[in-house]
Amino acid sequence: MLLPQSLEELLPLSHPARTVNSIIDRINMGSILDHYSTLGASSYHPKMLMKVLIYGYLDNCFSSRKIEKSIKESVPFMWLAGMQRPDHNTINRFRSAKLNGVIREVFSQVVLLLHDEGLLDIKDIYTDGTKIEANANRYTFVWGNTIKTNKEKISSQLQQLWDYAKKIATEELEDQSEDFKNPSPEKVIQTVDKINKALEGKKADKKVRQKLNYAKRNWPEKLQEYAKKEEILQGRNSFSKTDEGSTFMRMKEDHMKNGQLKPGYNLQLSTSKQFVVNYSVHQNPGDTITLKPHLEAYKSMFRHHPDTVTADAGYGSEENYDYLEKNGVDAYVKFNTFHKELRDKKKRKKTFTLLENLHYNQEDDTYTCPIGQKMTQINQVHRKTSTGYVQQYTYYMARNCQGCPLAGSCKKGAGNKILKINRKLEEYRNKARAKLTSETGIQKRKQRATDVEPVFGHFKQNKGLKRYALRGLEKVEIETGLAVIAHNLEKASRK
The missing domain is CATH 1.10.287 (Helix Hairpins)
Known part of the structure; x- marks a missing residue:
């Protein structure tokens, strides 16, 4: 070829690499530049390395060696790198060391830029979690x-x-x-x-x-x-001894298809229109205690809490309801028995032993049992959760259940019937029930299933992010940050 084509001509105008290039050029990289010394030989520019890394995650290329190879052979990589050729050590050092502690700041800038373009809403979010296997030996525990x-x-x-x-x-x-x-x-x-x-x-x-x-x-x-x-x-x-930051969690599927425990991390995402607006990585398997730190991470990025949060039953605890209410968040969060109540609504009305069917007299603080016997308060107990949150339980006991014809179906074991009530949690559940069954609540519940859950499916099935490539909580957070930035930019390029 007398006049060879330029890379600019070989890359289509609608290519995702152009979106990556455009967005990363607009973000402030000051916090990353602070990691560099002004002495010694010149370094590859962090914006170029960031573009290459993010496009690597967008293109399902997570290994630093594969990215190094792509920079020499792939047109989009060569175009983003400006024909420069950083080796895999440089790429890996930048990812592990230079992005440590600053990747979330880059992510938040990307989200705000996409918000300014009208592609997403940062105030109305849908939250859910999934477990990602760690890059660790499954048998050194x-x-x-x-x-x-x-x-x-x-x-x-x-x-x-x-x-x-x-x-x-x-x-x-x-x-x-x-x-x-x-x-x-x-x-x-x-x-x-x-x-x-x-x-x-x-x-x-x-x-x-x-x-x-x-x-x-x-x-x-x-x-x-x-x-x-x-x-x-x-x-x-x-x-796990090979990744001390990971915790053994029961996942839905493992390599032997028998539900064994595997070392992993609990990934929490909040989305809007299938764009990721917040992420956090946790070492505990349950979702319940992840909501507060997840929303605190949101607040640290955007300086405020979201207006609305919609989440599944795994987050419906007294502590979470209390936190959301105190911070003025309009919450559509299910509790663990929500669907069962809806399914058995008619049956529950006829079940006289349920708390909701017992008459409560607020003046003398008593419940009335099915045969009209008063149940009086006998004790109050305060219990502290693993996170330090204090719950109050009140106990009520019937006066005499001996000889009662309903005793067999009304209570378990010998002695008088005893009720154990967390009044504050019951109030929160009543509020949540009313919201979730409203017209807006029904729409929110439907939207959650089509907003946040497809993102997890995209990560695991399309992107192959079923197992992290890096080890340690800090590096896993960096890898997650790169993955969600790549996801947002790929989605933005389609828009």
Whole structure:
């Protein structure tokens, strides 16, 4: 070819690479530039590396080596890179180090630009979660309950050795008392030395002496190991040794199709018109306690809470309802029995034992049972959840259920019928029920199923994001940020 074609001519005007180029050129990269030194050789420009990385995730190319190869062979990659050729180490260092702590800021700028274009609404959002497998060995696991059991065994055996020594060497240990609950490595060594000193010259059981030698040689090291693992767990029940940030979660499908636990992360997304407007990655398998930190991440990006949140039954807890109400969020959040109530509406009206069918007298704070007997308050209990939220439960008891013809179907077990009521939660559920069954609520429930859930299907089936490529919570958050930015820009290019 006498006059070879330029890359500009080879790339169609509607190509997604042009959308990536246009949007990234408009964002402020100051927070990323702060990671660079002004000394030494010149670096590849972070905007070019960002464009290449985002387009890689848009094109299902997640490996830094594959991106390096594409930059040399693929027209869109060459066009975005301006014919520069960063190697895989440069790409990987930029992704892991330079984007650490700043990827969310880039994401928020992209969302606001798309919002200004009228493509999405950041105030009316739909929230749901899914589990993504970690890049970790499925069989190198550590369990919090196992650590707890082993520590209790050491405490128990140390107590047994002490009690045996007090019997054999009464004079030496009679006035000494020890507490062996949750002993430290130093405590184990001191105790074993005391026992050995007390048993000097005594006719002690050979197995006991062997046990003491084993304890001094192994238990301190084991306790140090358990302490390190508990520090990694930070309240979780498990982690994988090859990715300590991951937690073992039961996922809907695994490689053997038998529902085994796998190390993974809980990904929470909020969407608008199938654009992602907020994301967060969590180490706990349940969705209930993820809503507050997820919305706090939203607030940190946009400086306000959303006007409306629609979510599934996994988020319908008293703590979440309370948080949403206090922050002025119009919530359409189901509770766990919502669909069952709708399905069995007629049947529930005829079930006289249900709380909703019992008459409550607010003046004397009593419920009336099906045969007209008063049920009075007997106790109030405050319970604290794993997140520190305090719930109040009130107990009511009937006066005399003996001989009642309805007792068999009205209560379980012997004694009088007892009601356990969380009044605040019942009030929140009544409000949620009224909202969800309204015309707006029905529309919101339908929209949620077609707004946020298809995004998860797109990530997993079309993009192959069933398993993270990077390890560690920080890197997983970076990878997620790149994936959701790529998703938004790909969708924007189609618009």
